[in-house]
Amino acid sequence: MTYYSPLRYPGGKGKISTFFSELFTANNLVGGTYIEPYVGGGSIALYLLMNRIVNRIIINDMDRSLFAFWHSVLNNSEEFCQLITNTPVTMETWHLQREIQRNKADVDLLSLGFSTFFLNRTNRSGIIKGGVIGGLNQTGNYLIDARYNPDKLRERIQAIARFSNHIELFNLDAVELVNNLQNDLPNNSLFYFDPPYYVKGKGLYMNYYNDQDHLDIYNAITQIENQKWIVTYDKVDFIRDLYINYRMFEYSLNYSAATVGKGKEYMILSDNCILPPVSPIKLSHNQ
Ligand SMILES: C[S@@+](CC[C@H](N)C(=O)[O-])C[C@H]1O[C@@H](n2cnc3c(N)ncnc32)[C@H](O)[C@@H]1O
Known part of the structure; x- marks a missing residue:
């Protein structure tokens, strides 16, 4: 599938x-x-x-985090893909992205949308508030980037953006x-x-x-x-x-x-x- x-x-x-x-x-x-x-x-x-x-x-x-993700994919897909390219998948980034969720009511939609995406791809079962794959010390069998394939993810985002005229989004x-x-x-x-x-x-x-x-x-x-x-x-x-x-x-x-x-x-x-x-x-x- x-x-x-x-x-x-x-x-x-x-x-x-x-x-x-x-x-x-x-x-x-x-x-x-x-x-x-x-x-x-x-x-x-x-x-x-x-x-x-x-x-x-x-x-x-x-949920503003989910809305921000969809809004960014539909309206700022290029910037979003650039963020994927330029953001290292490390524990340092993970902590920064988690901090963004703590201020989710105030942060801009692109930063929040990317944070939602990053945490969804790097946390266990995709739970935004959950723990990181591999644990905080990164000693597990699977590590933070196990579900983070930048090329495939950028492709999916670009494919959605091409259909944006057929998509209406609400919050x-x-x-x-x-x-x-x-x-x-x-x-x-x-x-x-x-x-x-x-x-x-x-x-x-x-x-x-x-x-x-x-x-x-x-x-x-x-x-x-x-x-x-x-x-x-x-x-x-x-x-x-x-x-x-x-x-x-x-x-x-x-x-x-x-x-x-x-x-x-x-x-x-x-x-x-x-x-x-x-x-x-x-x-x-x-x-
Ligand atoms: C069961 S999940 C939907 C899962 C989705 N069908 C899927 O397959 O990915 C429920 C979703 O509803 C959102 N939600 C919760 N309360 C809501 C509300 N009052 N109005 C709209 N969305 C809400 C949550 O943020 C969550 O994303």
């Missing part, structure tokens, strides 16, 4: 990209718009755009994004919501949700009338009960960051969304 995202993302959904391409075909949405309000590493959005399954992607992340709360967009979107659009996990969110991501947040986004999602939507979540009773009136399936993903082994997830679909006849991922009915 080709990787399009320059970011390694904890819980990243790259593996279900092919499912989404089948979904677009089944729903007659090829050439349409894909909206991902919790974009994170963006692997599905990039897969769909770069394989020309959709013509436009709208991506959003409320909003997902509820606000949905409310702002809804009336302006064509009907051949599909939203994919991958909110912070109910249980695992706290450890993995910089932002996490409480019950009220899960309820608020549920209300926004279920008010979408003319477009189609899909939501995925970790498999917990609160989520099952919340979406009880919608079609819900279970499927498995291999987490790189959370528990070892397979994590079960829920996938919930809007009533107007047709499931692909042959699914690249195994969906089981939720009892």
Whole structure:
């Protein structure tokens, strides 16, 4: 599988990209718009755009570090690539980049975006606040640059920049994004919501949700009338009960960051969304 995202993302959904391409075909949405309000590493959005399954992607992340990364790739790709070329992958740089995250509200977007990228590529499991690969003393089997291939990463960034006219980026709360967009979107659009996990969110991501947040986004999602939507979540009773009136399936993903082994997830679909006849991922009915 080709990787399009320059970011390694904890819980990243790259593996279900092919499912989404089948979904677009089944729903007659090829050439349409894909909206991902919790974009994170963006692997599905990039897969769909770069394989020309959709013509436009709208991506959003409320976390300023993630927003800064995408903003820099889309608007300052050359400077970004130069930073990759000129920045040594050392522990000294790592400490400097970590300091930038501590002032993330004030620092300029290019510096913050590069810092997000650098730490994502040099930290264990891509967790920005996590520890460096190989440990602070660099005595592990894998070292700080084990996941940092400058040539490949620059290529990915340049490839995204070439599609920048087809990408809209926002830095909003997902509820606000949905409310702002809804009336302006064509009907051949599909939203994919991958909110912070109910249980695992706290450890993995910089932002996490409480019950009220899960309820608020549920209300926004279920008010979408003319477009189609899909939501995925970790498999917990609160989520099952919340979406009880919608079609819900279970499927498995291999987490790189959370528990070892397979994590079960829920996938919930809007009533107007047709499931692909042959699914690249195994969906089981939720009892
Ligand atoms: C589960 S992750 C999404 C992962 C993404 N689907 C991927 O495959 O890489 C959740 C993302 O939502 C972002 N986020 C958290 N709270 C948010 C909010 N209220 N509105 C928008 N984005 C938010 C986090 O910064 C994080 O990147």
